[in-house]
Amino acid sequence: MVELLPLSDIEPQAVEALLDAAFGTDRFGRTAYRIREGVDAVPALSFAAVEDGALIGTIQCWPVAHRAADGTATPLVMVGPVAVRPDVQRGGHGRALMAHMLEVAEAQADGALMMIGDPEYYGRFFGFGADGTGEWDLPGPFERRRLLARAINGHDLPRGAGMIGPR
Structure with missing residues (x-):
């Protein structure tokens, strides 16, 4: 049976080993890492999947911001x-x-959700889309169609041009 636990209950080294196995040890050069540089994951929205005492999956969420030119x-x-x-x-x-x-x-998110991901998968199953992100920019290379967002908990997407980065 798989348990979903707060990620804070898991040893950080186990999380890093899982991320290395899933994405490779060169993952730190990706644009997604630049966006959340210098901030800690949001504990209330970051979870681990554990089966028979072994870590088999994780999800992390990060406090970032859309910064407009003004x-x-x-x-x-x-x-x-x-x-x-x-x-x-x-x-x-x-x-x-x-x-x-x-x-x-x-119930707990303090802003709309955004991600870099597969639009067909995350759109179909979770309601993410690229419609509101067309003028957003990231601190590194990215495929525009993969920059996805979703309003949640009464938080709408920021409109217009802006850079996405750590809060």
């Missing part, structure tokens, strides 16, 4: 990475982690 900063929550141990991928663990995080975010 200096206005709108809080956002960056979702990801969603990581599942390679030998148990395609077992629904990532989907369970996302669904659980969204359920909690409906």
Whole structure:
């Protein structure tokens, strides 16, 4: 049986090992890491999937912001990475982690959600889309169609041009 636990209950080294296995040790150069540089994950929205005492998946959420040219900063929550141990991928663990995080975010998120991800998957199953992100910019290379967002908990997407970065 898989348990969903607060990520803070898991040893940080185990989380890092899982992320290395899922995404490779070169993951730190990705744009997603630049966006959340220098901030800690949001504990209330970050979870682990554990089966028989072993970590098999994680989801982390990060406090970021949309900064407009006029200096206005709108809080956002960056979702990801969603990581599942390679030998148990395609077992629904990532989907369970996302669904659980969204359920909690409906009550606790302090900003709309954003992520870099597969629009077909995250749009179909979780309501994320690129419609409101067309003028957003990131501190590194990205595919515009993969910059996704979703309003949640009464928080709408920021409109217009802006840079996404740590709060």
